[in-house]
Amino acid sequence: MPVRESGSLKLWQRRTQRESLSHWALWLIGIAIFAYCWQQISEATTWFFVWDAPRITQDIWSRATPPKWEYITQLGKPIWDTLNIATLGTIIALIMAVPIAFLAARNTTPSLLLIRPIALLIIVSTRSINSLIWALLLIAIIGPGVFAGVIAIAIRSIGFCAKLLYEAIEEIDTTQVEAITATGASRWQIMAYGIVPQIMPAFAGIAVFRWDINIRESTVLGLVGAGGIGLQLSSSLNVLAWPQVSLILLVILAAVVISEWVSAKVRAAII
């Protein structure tokens, strides 16, 4: 216990002198970095606009309220598209994520040295790039539309689903697998009867969880032209139709809240 002597008294201290010195140095470095970053941001900012912000906010608010309620009749199809992008994207992602997860899990991979790193690379690279960037790329390749959105969501979700799934596979109970092996089961039978039943709840949970995230992401995919309600949002923003924008934002908010509620209910039912 760190103690400081003052006369005959021994006083308790939280840290030794060495520890508090290194803490102090770390804080100093951290604050210096932050100050540098802040300076960079403020240099790139037009401060006049910032001082003007309250007035602009008020202006936008007065333009955006009340929302243009009758516009909702035109939002049915975009919402249906958004739902399709999220759902079909999740399904395609899951179909591709399952084999990758089995190749990436330490206990099921055919080759630790060759195949596992490739599977991990696929997981990392699909996961670290946002679906909007994938959509941007796919629009350049296969043209704008709902299809590009579905594929963008699918690619982005592969890494996420495969990562969670392979972690679940690595955590399975090996005694069950051994029991199946002892009956003389083939490699595929071991997988079907020893491993799959154990990861099924995790799989269902991951699927619903990712679906919820995908609903969120697919609402904004339209901003780059990949279909869904974001398309309406971007065209309304472009013509400065603020009452429509506020209605679309409300609809997106409702969709996000509903999908989160559904996913929470389903996951509670599974686990």
Next chain:
Amino acid sequence: MSGQDAFTPPIGQPWKKPPFVKNAGLRWLLILGFAAYLVAAFMTIEVNWSRVYEGLERGKQFILAFTSPDFTSRSSDIWDGMVESIVMTIASSVVGIAISIPIALGAARNVAPLPIYLICRGIIAISRALQEIIVAILLVAIFGFGPLAGFLTLSFATIGFLSKLLAEDIESMDRVQAEAIKASGARWMQWINYGVQPQVMPRLIGLSIYRLDINFRESAILGLVGAGGIGATLNTAFDRYEYDTAAAILITIIVIVMALEYLSGIIRARVQ
């Protein structure tokens, strides 16, 4: 004992795997509903297959571009964009974390009284329901183009994420330690500082680094709506079909994310 029935079939019949959904009616309803939805979904999606087929050539070019990424010809743009992204990431993480700590304390039921709890939970709910890109659009409209809008967006998003998870950790902390500090006559600040903070510190550090990682990834797309960072450069590269530059940017993003993930793994292993 319905659980045992699944494993002991009637004599003379082969054993079958017990189904995942136990209730047969519900199972069929789910399967049929799902099939009906799939049919409806495929009917309404219009795919222009000839356009897709034409695009395959460009897709091949893009994939080939990854083998020869072009870091040099737009190196100053890439460098500026990356620096701006990293600057936004760090600044917004620091500010976001600093704001989320008091909000997390307020959103923990065992620390805060009910009115404060409800206010803080409300802030968290708002921050989590609004997506980064939508917040960014609004903030760009308000504050103008540039990294300030991106910085504010990411800070706002950090609050919802970090406060929620930290509040859950505070709520599940060990009461005994905190009570011992209280019994020694500590003031409220001392109670938080010596009774609560040491218990949640490892989680806070782990979450902060995780959020830093997320903020970097998000900062890469904020440029699409004019909120600063590498996204604008990337968008331009795609628009001009400069796949080799785009590949270079994507590779840089992936490498930085991997490095951050590796670093966070080390730090989280050390603090826990």
